[in-house]
Amino acid sequence: MRLAGRTAIVTGGASGFGEGIVRRFVAEGARVAIVDLNLAAAQALAAELGDGVIAARADVSDDAAVAAMAGQVREALGVVDILVNNAGIGHTPRPLDELSEADFDRIWAVNVKSVYLTARHLVPAMKAARRGAILNVASTGGVSPRPNLTWYNASKGWMITATRAMAVELAPFQVRVNAINPVAGDTPLLATFMGEDTPEVRAKFLASIPLGRFSTPADMGAAAAFLCSDDASMITGVAMEVDGGRCI
Numbered sequence: 001m002r003l004a005g006r007t008a009i010v011t012g013g014a015s016g017f018g019e020g021i022v023r024r025f026v027a028e029g030a031r032v033a034i035v036d037l038n039l040a041a042a043q044a045l046a047a048e049l050g051d052g053v054i055a056a057r058a059d060v061s062d063d064a065a066v067a068a069m070a071g072q073v074r075e076a077l078g079v080v081d082i083l084v085n086n087a088g089i090g091h092t093p094r095p096l097d098e099l100s101e102a103d104f105d106r107i108w109a110v111n112v113k114s115v116y117l118t119a120r121h122l123v124p125a126m127k128a129a130r131r132g133a134i135l136n137v138a139s140t141g142g143v144s145p146r147p148n149l150t151w152y153n154a155s156k157g158w159m160i161t162a163t164r165a166m167a168v169e170l171a172p173f174q175v176r177v178n179a180i181n182p183v184a185g186d187t188p189l190l191a192t193f194m195g196e197d198t199p200e201v202r203a204k205f206l207a208s209i210p211l212g213r214f215s216t217p218a219d220m221g222a223a224a225a226f227l228c229s230d231d232a233s234m235i236t237g238v239a240m241e242v243d244g245g246r247c248i
Contacts, residue, residue, distance in 0.1 A: 002229035004029030007077045009069075009122070011060050011114065012087030014041035016187035017137060020217020021084055021224045026053060028225050030082065033073040035060070052077070060087045061109035063117055070121040079129060082228045083122050085115050085159075086137040090192045093148035104151050111155035115162055123170070132175040133228040136163050137220070140181045140243045156181075160239045167237030176236040178227045183243035185215040210245030 008025050012018040014036035022045065025032050031052040036042040042055035054076050058069035073080060089110045091103055115136060126132030141149060142156030160179055167177040184190055184205050190197065206212060223242045226232055241247045 001029035002225060002231060003082070006081040006228075007031045007033075007073070007079060008082035008084065008228070009033045009035055009073055009080055009118075010084040010086055011035045011058075011118065013084075014038050014045055014055075017182060017185060017217050017220040018084075018086040019045060020219070020221040021086060022053075022221075023049070024218070024221030024225045025082075025228075028229070031077045033069075033077060033080075035069055035073075035087070060085075060114035060117065061106075063120075066114075066117040067121050070118075074125075079125060080122055081126075081131065082133045082135070083118055083126075084135045084137065084224060084228070085118055087114055088137065088155075090149070090152045092192055093146075095148060096150035099151055107151055107155050111152070112158050112162075115159060119166065123175070126175045127170070127173040130174045132170075132173075133232075134166065134170075134175065134177040135224055135228055136160075136177070136179040138163070138179045138181050138239055140183045140241060140246050143181055143239070143241070144247045163239055164237045171236060176232070178232070178236060179239040180220060180223050180227070181239055181241045181243060181247070182220055183209055183215050183241075183246045185217070185220070187217065190214070208246055209243070210248065213244060215242060215244065 008030045010022050013022045013034035026049045033054050034042040035056045035058050039057035046053045046055040056069050056072050058065045136159050138159040139156035141153040142160045145153035163179040
């Protein structure tokens with residue numbers, strides 16, 4: 001129960017890594033707002049997890065939507081102690097000069113602009129309270145890029161740099177900012193990154209992970225719960241690989 005009495009927002013919380021983080025946060029005693037474009041999925045998960053868990057729909061790349069979501073969560077659950085920027089999208093592997101401008105703009109809006117927008121609407125209250133924890137879900141792609149995923153890799157590299165800059169600026173307010181860098185996980189996004197989901201392609205990806213398995217939502221939930229708890233009270237500005245050794 002390391003997060004008892006805390007209120008957390010998890011964006012992209014209705015599935016994949018976000019769902020794993022939500023489940024672990026609830027198990028650790030937190031009140032949680034599951035923020036997702038798929039409101040029905042968020043509502044179903046909230047209903048399963050019970051009291052102290054709410055669902056909210058928001059496009060995290062839209063300023064007005066993020067502002068409205070922040071207000072909704074504060075009204076329902078109180079002051080937000082923990083923010084997890086998990087919502088993100090990728091693109092199918094393709095040469096860097098062939099990705100469409102529309103796809104590039106969407107990747108940047110969801111993976112990059114969203115971090116700015118949630119900070120804009122949630123950090124002021126954390127600064128005033130002189131407490132808080134922010135976790136950005138980046139990627140091993142931001143540290144050890146795979147070819148043909150250049151613009152996705154770049155967006156996650158930006159997130160890692162933003163994490164470190166945010167940590168330095170917010171430290172005087174006792175707000176900690178960290179990131180996790182997941183390796184490929186067996187989630188709905190896996191097929192996007194692989195291009196095609198076949199045993200041969202899976203074997204190729206697994207060959208790059210020394211521990212020999214894909215990551216899971218539970219792996220991310222465990223890492224997130226630690227970094228957002230008082231057990232990590234002296235840790236800020238870290239981008240922790242949760243990658244089975246891929247970045248070694």
